[in-house]
Amino acid sequence: MPNPTAAMLVIGDEILSGRTRDANTHYLAGQLTEAGIDLKEVRVVSDDAPAIVAAVKALSAAYDSVFTSGGIGPTHDDITADCIAQAFDDHIDVRDDARALLAAHYERNGQELNDARLRMARIPDSATLIDNPVSVAPGFTIQNVHVMAGVPSVFQAMVATVLPTLKGGAPLLSQTLRVQRGEGDIAGPLAQFAQDFSDLSVGSYPFQKDGVYGSNIVVRGTDAIRLDVAMTALTAIFAA
Amino acid sequence: MPNPTAAMLVIGDEILSGRTRDANTHYLAGQLTEAGIDLKEVRVVSDDAPAIVAAVKALSAAYDSVFTSGGIGPTHDDITADCIAQAFDDHIDVRDDARALLAAHYERNGQELNDARLRMARIPDSATLIDNPVSVAPGFTIQNVHVMAGVPSVFQAMVATVLPTLKGGAPLLSQTLRVQRGEGDIAGPLAQFAQDFSDLSVGSYPFQKDGVYGSNIVVRGTDAIRLDVAMTALTAIFAA
Structure with missing residues (x-):
């Protein structure tokens, strides 16, 4: 039986401008190979809603699972969650479970849960949260797409959470x-x-x-x- | 006036398996930014003919220029040139100009221009050769697609040849x-x-x-x- 297939979608102007060198693809590639999942395609797109929506739709339809990195922080250029909701025609707003995680975290640190930080609790209705042990703001899984942070330490922690839930194949030697x-x-x-x-x-x-x-x-x-x-x-x- | 747009297509199983970390995308991104050309999308696909052909067609239609890296060497897994010819419905065979470059090079080095090396002279009929000052085997340009080697030193030399021929925009500061x-x-x-x-x-x-x-x-x-x-x-x- 052939191995399950996967694709990676890297979201961010900073990669395409050459300012930042993407480290997450190489990390994910190694992890998937060990798990017996074949990474078949990678795409990098800019912080542009139509580009993100189109790429998510194409990759989700073509492969067993899709991993995205980037664009889920609190600033105005973080539009990934809304684009994913649009790609799957799902409703999105601040969700109580995600808000509760953030509220507890910022209270512990004596910081304000302001509007910007609340953006990180915007999660599509049908998604499942992905734990973020590094900086709390969660990723999420919707259908076969796993939406994760771009910061490498957070991305890697989220991969560690998601991978054991996926059906792997025979590890490639x-x-x-x-x-x-x-x-x-x-x-x-x-x-x-x-x-x-x-x-x-x-x-x-x-x-x-x-x-x-x-x-x-x-x-x-x-x-x-x-x-x-x-x-x-x-x-x-x-x-x- | 908006800047010209570009895409990069990285071809190679070794990137997707995590064995090799792609260095060419980051290099090209920096060069294009300096030249005022907006890199809008990157794709990585495996050494698989249908995947390569589909990606070349999609990117060539969507952006002003496309740069590919990888898969133009002499071994059986080097199928890029044939895939590009197929994408543009062009005829491909060993071409005299490319063969002459290789013949002179291998004669200088006392090496045989065998069948495998001759594969590197397979160039689509309508393509223009891209000079390879490092290891002679040329890249080529067909329509708006620039087909270049995956070895970083060769890739960089080919970018240096191609970039001055492209219409740039205002450099992004x-x-x-x-x-x-x-x-x-x-x-x-x-x-x-x-x-x-x-x-x-x-x-x-x-x-x-x-x-x-x-x-x-x-x-x-x-x-x-x-x-x-x-x-x-x-x-x-x-x-x-």
Whole structure:
């Protein structure tokens, strides 16, 4: 049975302007691979309502689950929650359960739960809250979309909450053979090898560093024994 | 007049599996911002022909220019050139101009121009070659799509070749005010400020480090004097 599929949607002008380098995609990719969920597509869009709505709809329809990051804070440019509600045609307003979390938090810290902070309690009616152990303001899950914060520490905490609730597949295992020959030299025999082991995924990733060049050949699959057989064959091919 | 728009398409299983962290998007984002071209969307797809073809078509239709990275090497998993030809319904085969570049290069290095390396001379009929000063195998431009290598040093060299040929807009300038108050405290006055300076883009990016928290307020625009006026107003608001 094929693994479940997933997509990531990164929301934020700061990524597209080059001001901030997105760290969440790489983190999520590693976590999903370990869980046996295949990350199939990533999109980055700006803080623009039509762009967010269209991307959420397209990804939610195409993949088993979707993870979003960014745009759920208290400032005027945080429009993700409202866009998600729009994408699913759901009603959205300040919700009592989210408000209660925020009220308790700000009272503990002697801070005011003002209108801006209350924006973070805007949650679509049909959504389930995602716990935020870092800074309290919750994420939420609606249908197959998990809406999470952009701040990496919060994003990672939310992934830790959501992942165990998802049906995973067989974790993808990988082994790498480093070959100090150019891709052009190895490509012929490698194509034959990939055909012989067509049940596995075979990738070639060239490197060039300090005058040394070559390729890392990565073989991926879910069956450890089959992977060992492949690596033995691969090593024999390029030991020649 | 609004700036020209662009999209980036990153092609490669290694990014989606978490094995490799994409560096090209962040680089391109910075270069485009300097050139006054607005990067509006990024997509990452796997080495899968239907996914690549669909993404190229969608992005090419939606934006003024598209940059792709990855999948133009000599190995069996390098299928980008053929997918691009398919997306534009163009014929593709080994092209004489690209073959001549490779032949001269491998002769200089005493290496064989074998079938695998010849794959890198597969270029759609209507495309224009993009120079590769690092490792010779060219990229290419077809209509509004620039097809470039995934290896960062080669990608960057190709961006340097392509960018001066594009019509840029007014470079986007930005100024940042660092405020050591939580986003929830500043969001109200900040929303009013964003409304007063609605000709500028105003973003708030929270940070939390070593127990200090606050927000970087970034104001972006193309008019340096207007930006100075805005920053003076912004500083006055949060100096209180």
